Amino acid sequence: MIFGRFYLYLISNLLLSFSIAFASNPDSTSQSIFYVITIEGVINPVSAEYIVNSIAEAELNNADGLIIELDTPGGLMESMRQIVKAELEAEVPIIVYVAPSGSRAGSAGVFITLAAHIAVMDNGTNIGAAHPVGVGGSSPDSGSVMWDKITNDAVAQIRSIAEKRNRNADWAEKSVSESASITEIEALEFRVIDYISPNIKSLLEAIDGDTVLLESKQVVLNTKAAKIIRKEAGLRYRFLLKLSDPNIAYLFMMLGFYGLFFEFSNPGALVPGILGGIFIILALFSFQTLPINWAGVALILFAIVLFILEIKVISYGGLTLGGVVSMVLGSIMLIDSPLPAMRVSLSMIIPVVFFTAAFFLFTMYLYYKAQKRKITTGKEALIGETGVARSDVKESGEVNVHGEIWNAYSDEQISSGESVEIISVYRLKVKIKKKSTN
Structure with missing residues (x-):
């Protein structure tokens, strides 16, 4: 009996030990989960919100990491700072993966890549040229005090990020001050990134077992059998991202002007005014996500006025020509950024300017044509019309004009039945003369 209890006790302890060991092995009990999001295009407030929210969601759902597939020419400094701050404070490992092949991490993308816990690049990608880009107006001229302040601030920030992540701080500084740019092979050699990987599967295999230091703890990555969950961007994000497109913002602004013009030209039409107001509001939202040069907006408004x-005003096309020049200049100056992706393209500007000029020229043609057209209503429409005298007319009499009987008078004697022509209309009497036989 004693031996039976001893064996039972021994077996129970062995089972308990195995269960504890089994539970402590994450490979045997749970599967690591990594979220994946894709950021493609300019870094702006919309993409910043998306990344920050994705990090928060990964933390909330206890994901084992967040992979950010990145392909960007750069973007706004303020938006970049929001993303970098979220990366540095993240309580889940952040992996920035510059992919697919042909992608780049330019300008703001350099900061975002360096701030990740693990930085990876695909084959055939590049990183660098971290130019500071201002928001809300013109960027300072190179060599100015303001420009030096912005550059020095960016240099200090990128060095701080690189040192915190144990990356090459000297190259990071050159990417800002000298616009240095390198390939993925050079980036790995210079300790700018941690790995080169052709796909996410090989990326996860490469980082398996790596130790990541978070703000509050140290994490050992278990990624060999990790589950990948792609978090597709929602409808709201995709809509706002479209609105932040410079070409869309420009088009909405012009459509808003057209709508308001039609409404003010035809009060009470309602639909043009409502649509115009909506387009203007959407354009104003878009302008908040772009480095707008308000001198460009002023030139476009001036063009509309012209x-x-x-x-x-009869200017024989002079005002129209001035309007075209003003609109072209304003459209080109509208968004102040060295990045082509953040400027309005000529393929959008030229059709819009052409359509606007053609519309107002056509409107001008119709206006002049209407001015020369003979009046067909009211008493003025009677002048020049012909009729027949119903009685003798001198100081008074009657005439028949278009089936209507009018009281008439004349400076000459007109006999009943004669054809007459109306010279003028005074109250309810018409002045007539004999119709010329020529």
């Missing part, structure tokens, strides 16, 4: 004046 087009409207062309309808009212």
Whole structure:
């Protein structure tokens, strides 16, 4: 009996030990989960919000990491700072993966890549040229005090990020001050990134067992059998991202102007005014996500004013020409950024300017044509019309004009039945003369 209890006790302890060991082995009890999001295009407030929210969601759902597939030419400094701050404070491992092949991490993308716990690049990618890009107006001229302040601030920030992540701080500084740019092979050689990987599967295999130091703890990555969950961007994000496109913002602004112009030209039409107001509001939202040069906006507004004046003032096309020049200059200056992806393309500017100029020229043509057209209503429409005298007319009499009987008078004697022509209309009497036989 004693031996039976001893064996039972021994077996129970062995089973308990095995269960504890089994539970302590994450490979045997749970599967690591990594979220994946894709960021493609300019870094702006919309993409910053998306990344920050994705990090928060990964933390909330206890994901084992977040992989950010990145392909960007750069973007706004303020948006970049929000992303970097979220990366540095993240309580889940952040892996920035510059991919697919042909992608780049330019300008703001350099900061975002360096701030990740693990930085990876695909084959055929590049990183660098971290130019500071201002928001809300013109960037300072190179060599100015303001430009030096912005550059020095960016240099200090990128060095701090690189040192915190144990990356090459000297190269990071050159990427800002000298616009240095390197390939993925050079980036690995210079300790700018941690790995080169052709796909996410090989990336996860490469980082398996790596130790990541978070703000509050140290984590050993278990990624060999990790589950990948792609977090597709929601409808709201995709909509806001479209609005942040410079070409869309420009188009909405112009459509808003057209709508308001039609409404003010035809009060009570409602639909043009409502649509115009909506487009203007959407354009204003878009402008908040772009480095707008308000001088460009002023030139576009001035062009609209010139087009409207062309309808009212005879300038023989001078105002229209001035409007075209003003609109082209304003459209080019509208968004102040060295990044082509953040400027309005000429393929958008040229059709819009052409359509606007053509519209106002056509409106001007119709206006002048209407001015020369003979009046067909009211008493003025009777002048020049012909009729027949119903009685003798001198100081008084009656005439029949278009089936209507009018009281008439004349400076000459007109006999009943004669054809007459109306010279003028005074109250309810018409002045007539004999119709010329020539």
